[in-house]
Amino acid sequence: MKKRGFFQALNVVDRCRELHVSLLQCPHFLFVLMGAVISIAIITTHVVASYYAEPETVVSIIFIVTVFLLVVGNAVVHAFEKVAEASQLKSEFVAIISHELRNPLSSIKWQLDAIFEKAEVSADEYKNSLKIVNHSNEKMISLINDLLDVNRIEDRKFQLTLEIFSLVDITNELTKLYEPIAAASNLKFMILTPKSQAWVKADKTRIKSVVSRFIDNAIRYSTSSGEITITMEDADSYVRWTITDQGAGIPVEEVKSIFSKFFRASNILRYQTEGLGVGLYLSKFIIEASGGTVGFRTLEGHGSTFYFTLPKSKA
Amino acid sequence: MAKKVLIIEDDTALAENLSNxxxxxxxxVFVCHDGEAGFRQAEDKKPDLILLDLVLPKKHGFKVMEDLQKNPELKSIPVIVLTNLESPHDxxxxxxxxxxxxxxxxxxTLAEILKKIKEVLEG
Known part of the structure; x- marks a missing residue:
């Protein structure tokens, strides 16, 4: 923390700006506000008492001032509570991030461990181990990228790099990548493509991450076997991408918060799967920033359908 | 007779490392990748020790332990929790x-985990 002069220290607005919190969540401001309210109340009481002679009037005015003090005091306490909650959320968040980073790290550690322990390792075993190490590494990279994206959104520094590409191509590419994972759960992809290549102008890397997340979620929340259907439709001005699973669906009470940031944070025990809980939040932001829309339909016990649209482009 | 160890771990690579x-x-060794299958396997095989992850699909590790406690035949099976969660609450x-x-x-390391398992089994 920077050292500051006495007068600089008095500038609470700058202090709060440095802390990146709103005034009503900034302890420095709340403290000054509370002090100001108490001082005004004391002065008012003094002025009132010396101005009015009748005790009844003085008492009623002091009563009103006290009520006012209580109301403001309550609001300040409430704001402090919000500060405490934010700090609590941050510790929970750190716990989740460490968990999510430690998983791939343990995987790498044990994989190397197993290789070092063995007297002889075949070329196939080496290759297999490196594959797992590579996969863990990719997981950590995408985790960090997601975190940085969340941060960029909060700092309003999120930028898209636009290019023209085919949604059909990236979908085929990604489903190929996910096929073995889906097969492990007896799941099959069914892909319905339009006659066109579904050309769009958007940020290719980020749209790929959106599509990956939707596929990943569909696999994760699917029951042990069945089909995952991906449909692409080419409309007049936009392309619509839809994925339907036959999985667990989303409980009614959770439908509202599904696109919110760190959705999983408070539900970690409930969802019992990996991830930071920022995937859908990021996806929604990316799609909307690209001029598209995103949404879903779900029926608990019968699966979910997620879709997004993107403005169409000529090849 | 060889001692029976049940591994309940959803990450297949980690489960394989442990198993080997x-x-x-x-x-x-018996391996299960979710809490529900893990509990059923515990009922079925009556292992001498359970190596239990906490964040598991279908049934959380805490719930698995709760269910084990409820079953008089299973409640005395020693459990080693193996997780990446580390909050005081957990x-x-x-x-x-x-x-x-x-x-x-x-x-x-894997060797340290094996050592711990042997310690617990030898009581």
């Missing part, structure tokens, strides 16, 4: 089930 290590240590809750050890995956 424990087998090499001369024990019989450790405290896991300890309340009378576990034998709480190990953070990232902080232990």
């Amino acid at each position: 290590t424990i087998k090499a240590g001369g024990m019989e 450790i405290e809750k896991a300890s309340s089930f009378g576990i034998k050890a709480y190990l953070v995956k990232a902080n232990y």
Whole structure:
């Protein structure tokens, strides 16, 4: 923390700006506000008492001032509570991030461990181990990228790099990548493509991450076997991408918060799967920033359908 | 007779590493990738020790321990929790089930885990 002069220290607005919190969540401001309210109340009481002679009037005015003090005091306490909650959320968040980073790290550690322990390792075993190490590494990279994206959104520094590409191509590419994972759960992809290549102008890397997340979620929340259907439709001005699973669906009470940031944070025990809980939040932001829309339909016990649209482009 | 160890771990690569290590240590190993299957396997095989992850699909590790406690035949099976969660709250809750050890995956090598398993089995 920077050292500051006495007068600089008095500038609470700058202090709060440095802390990146709103005034009503900034302890420095709340403290000054509370002090100001108490001082005004004391002065008012003094002025009132010396101005009015009748005790009844003085008492009623002091009563009103006290009520006012209580109301403001309550609001300040409430704001402090919000500060405490934010700090609590941050510790929970750190716990989740460490968990999510430690998983791939343990995987790498044990994989190397197993290789070092063995007297002889075949070329196939080496290759297999490196594959797992590579996969863990990719997981950590995408985790960090997601975190940085969340941060960029909060700092309003999120930028898209636009290019023209085919949604059909990236979908085929990604489903190929996910096929073995889906097969492990007896799941099959069914892909319905339009006659066109579904050309769009958007940020290719980020749209790929959106599509990956939707596929990943569909696999994760699917029951042990069945089909995952991906449909692409080419409309007049936009392309619509839809994925339907036959999985667990989303409980009614959770439908509202599904696109919110760190959705999983408070539900970690409930969802019992990996991830930071920022995937859908990021996806929604990316799609909307690209001029598209995103949404879903779900029926608990019968699966979910997620879709997004993107403005169409000529090849 | 070889001692039976049940591994309940959703990450297949980690489960395989553990399984190979424990087998090499001369024990019989069963592996399950979710809490529900893990509990059923515990009922079925009556293992001598359970190596339990906490964040598991279908049934959380805490719920698995709760169910084990409810079953008179299973409640005395020693459990070692092997997880990457490390909040005081998680450790405290896991300890309340009378576990034998709480190990953070990232902080232990496979050999150290095997050593711990042997210690618990030899009582």
